[in-house]
Amino acid sequence: MGTAARPGASRGAQMCPDVLRCAQMCVGNALSLEIKTSPKVRAFVGEQVLLKCSFKSSSPITESLLVDWTYRPLSGGHMEPIFHYQSVPHPTTAGKFKDRISWVGNVANGDASIAIQSPELSDNGTFICSVKNPPDVYHNIPQTLLLVTERGKLTSAALLSILVFLPSALVVILLLVRMGRKFRVLKEKGKCGYKKSSIEVSDE
Structure with a gap:
């Protein structure tokens, strides 16, 4: 003899989809x-x-x-x-x-x-x-x-770095310029066939 289905169980099964739909709506919100x-x-x-x-x-x-x-x-x-x-x-x-x-x-x-x-x-x-x-x-x-x-405010460390780096950079630039001039003079004197004129000798 089979067990009869309880009315409450069928009612709960019918309500289940509505509960799931409500839960989905809540999550969606x-x-x-x-x-x-x-x-x-x-x-x-x-x-x-x-x-x-x-x-x-x-x-x-x-x-x-x-x-x-x-x-x-x-x-x-x-x-x-x-x-x-x-x-x-x-x-x-x-x-x-x-x-x-x-x-x-x-x-x-x-x-x-x-x-x-x-x-x-x-x-x-x-x-x-x-x-x-x-x-x-x-x-x-x-x-x-x-x-x-604060805009434009330099820290003590940054200011010290600038004071140390700037003079060193100027010295390096001056040395490079001087070396460049000497290199150009030596290059001109070392050209093939270069001879001093009488005027250049008298000037020296």
């Missing part, structure tokens, strides 16, 4: 928002620097789109929110970046870039661009390392 930033950006003290951030979402851009920029010092520590965007930009009103962050992006074109005015050496650190465009809220987390230096 998790991977549907991609963000790209520059791994490393170099800047000079006092000169505006652009931090680029582009994104690509499978969902239409709406007013629910969110952009958040955070910062962590090079020495380490907690992440600090420095910029927020939702329909309009909201730069931070406190902290070291107060009044120095400007919005240069265009969400309609997938651009969430910002600019930092008058960067300082203490601004060196890691910047993270986060974008959420519901229902696409899961994304990769790219990081940008900002390195600020």
Whole structure:
């Protein structure tokens, strides 16, 4: 006598494809928002620097789109929110970046870039661009390392190298010029059939 199939089992078998489809949709949403930033950006003290951030979402851009920029010092520590965007930009009103962050992006074109005015050496650190465009809220987390230096400033080692190398190079050049002149004179005197004229002998 065969075992009768349980109603619950058949119901579960019918629901299984829907569960798999739902799981696939969830995975698809998790991977549907991609963000790209520059791994490393170099800047000079006092000169505006652009931090680029582009994104690509499978969902239409709406007013629910969110952009958040955070910062962590090079020495380490907690992440600090420095910029927020939702329909309009909201730069931070406190902290070291107060009044120095400007919005240069265009969400309609997938651009969430910002600019930092008058960067300082203490601004060196890691910047993270986060974008959420519901229902696409899961994304990769790219990081940008900002390195600020002073333009045209020579280190003591570089200055010492220049002071040592420059005089030596001048001496070598002068020696080469002198040797070249002597070589040309000897070459002219060694030409076949060269004889001194009476005028040249009297001049000597």
